Amino acid sequence: MADQGKIRFGLCCIFHKKPIKFRHTTAKSLMAHSRTTQISLLSEICRHNVQSLRKALNYVVTHRIGAFRILSPLFPLFTHPSIHYQLDELPDAELIRKEFAAIRAFRQTHDIRLSFHPDQFNVLSSPRREVINNTSRELAYHGLLAELVDAEVINLHAGGVYDDKDAALHRLRGTLKMLPDFVKSRITLENDDISYTPKDLLPLCEAEKIPMVYDIHHHRCLPDGFSEEEATERVVSLWHSLDREPYFHISSPKHGWNSKTPRVHADYIDPADFPPCWQGLTATVDVEAKAKELAILKLQNDLREIDQCTP
DNA sequence: GCATGTCAAGTTGTG
DNA sequence: CACAACTTGACATGC
Numbered sequence: 568m569a570d571q572g573k574i575r576f577g578l579c580c581i582f583h584k585k586p587i588k589f590r591h592t593t594a595k596s597l598m599a600h601s602r603t604t605q606i607s608l609l610s611e612i613c614r615h616n617v618q619s620l621r622k623a624l625n626y627v628v629t630h631r632i633g634a635f636r637i638l639s640p641l642f643p644l645f646t647h648p649s650i651h652y653q654l655d656e657l658p659d660a661e662l663i664r665k666e667f668a669a670i671r672a673f674r675q676t677h678d679i680r681l682s683f684h685p686d687q688f689n690v691l692s693s694p695r696r697e698v699i700n701n702t703s704r705e706l707a708y709h710g711l712l713a714e715l716v717d718a719e720v721i722n723l724h725a726g727g728v729y730d731d732k733d734a735a736l737h738r739l740r741g742t743l744k745m746l747p748d749f750v751k752s753r754i755t756l757e758n759d760d761i762s763y764t765p766k767d768l769l770p771l772c773e774a775e776k777i778p779m780v781y782d783i784h785h786h787r788c789l790p791d792g793f794s795e796e797e798a799t800e801r802v803v804s805l806w807h808s809l810d811r812e813p814y815f816h817i818s819s820p821k822h823g824w825n826s827k828t829p830r831v832h833a834d835y836i837d838p839a840d841f842p843p844c845w846q847g848l849t850a851t852v853d854v855e856a857k858a859k860e861l862a863i864l865k866l867q868n869d870l871r872e873i874d875q876c877t878p
Numbered sequence: 879g880c881a882t883g884t885c886a887a888g889t890t891g892t893g
Numbered sequence: 894c895a896c897a898a899c900t901t902g903a904c905a906t907g908c
Binding site: 579580581588589590591592593595596636638639640684685686687722724757759760761816818828830831832853855857859 | 897898899900901902903904905
Binding site for chain 1: 884885886891892
């Protein structure tokens with residue numbers, strides 16, 4: 568009952584009902600305008616998004632949510648080959664920088680954990696030079712944002728296997744070493760549901776001192792012989808050895824565990840899917856559920872009720 | 879307004 | 894071989 572640990576939940580990227588919106592645009596639509604107009608349109612979107620981020624952080628603090636995952640296109644098309652731009656090119660650059668300063672202060676005051684989860688085309692294990700170059704550019708962008716908001720984590724999957732997992736992991740290791748420190752110091756690796764399990768990733772993560780984000784839903788979709796308790800313990804030890812708080816992901820299958828597609832995420836979390844071995848830990852758990860903030864509020868409530876029923 | 883097609887990018891597995 | 898799935902639909906267009 569009176570466990571010393573404290574689980575904090577994390578909200579992922581967007582809201583379901585609360586009217587806090589992030590804006591986006593496309594390269595195709597921007598290309599119809601002059602460069603000046605493009606920059607002006609982008610400036611407006613970036614300013615809007617940073618102000619939305621501030622509102623989002625205010626919401627999470629109000630609702631006792633301890634972490635927030637920031638969506639990657641906070642600055643849309645920042646690295647697009649024909650659109651790319653710099654923050655200081657934007658007419659609103661000064662205002663945006665002030666917003667970032669306020670966000671950093673707010674994050675620190677309220678101890679909010681901030682993370683990024685760059686998109687699936689960021690692949691550190693790819694044998695293709697072009698893919699690695701694109702990934703590096705995209706990660707530098709995430710690193711820049713991470714410094715501006717004081718985010719701790721840039722979380723990635725290990726990528727493809729290409730018929731030789733050992734070779735792919737070896738390439739991944741090499742690519743990691745090439746990353747600049749403001750990126751590398753924030754990189755985490757997450758087990759996925761088709762290729763890389765905790766058993767695959769932990770040796771590399773432990774050797775390279777890269778924390779591993781443990782997604783228990785992926786582990787259940789792609790088991791590796793490790794029990795949930797074993798994986799949790801190894802992951803917790805790794806984060807602790809780096810003097811950092813462990814980071815987990817949770818979700819529930821939309822169509823049930825016996826369906827053909829347990830991978831698909833449900834709107835809410837079934838509290839039965841919350842692993843007992845996480846109870847009492849001090850850790851962050853990102854809630855990957857379609858109902859977003861509503862799913863977190865419900866899970867917090869469900870777990871509190873279970874806790875009260877336990878002798 | 880509302881329905882619909884489109885959007886930069888990787889990799890894998892399924893129907 | 895097209896498409897869905899992945900952390901997340903939003904936006905432009907045309908009626």
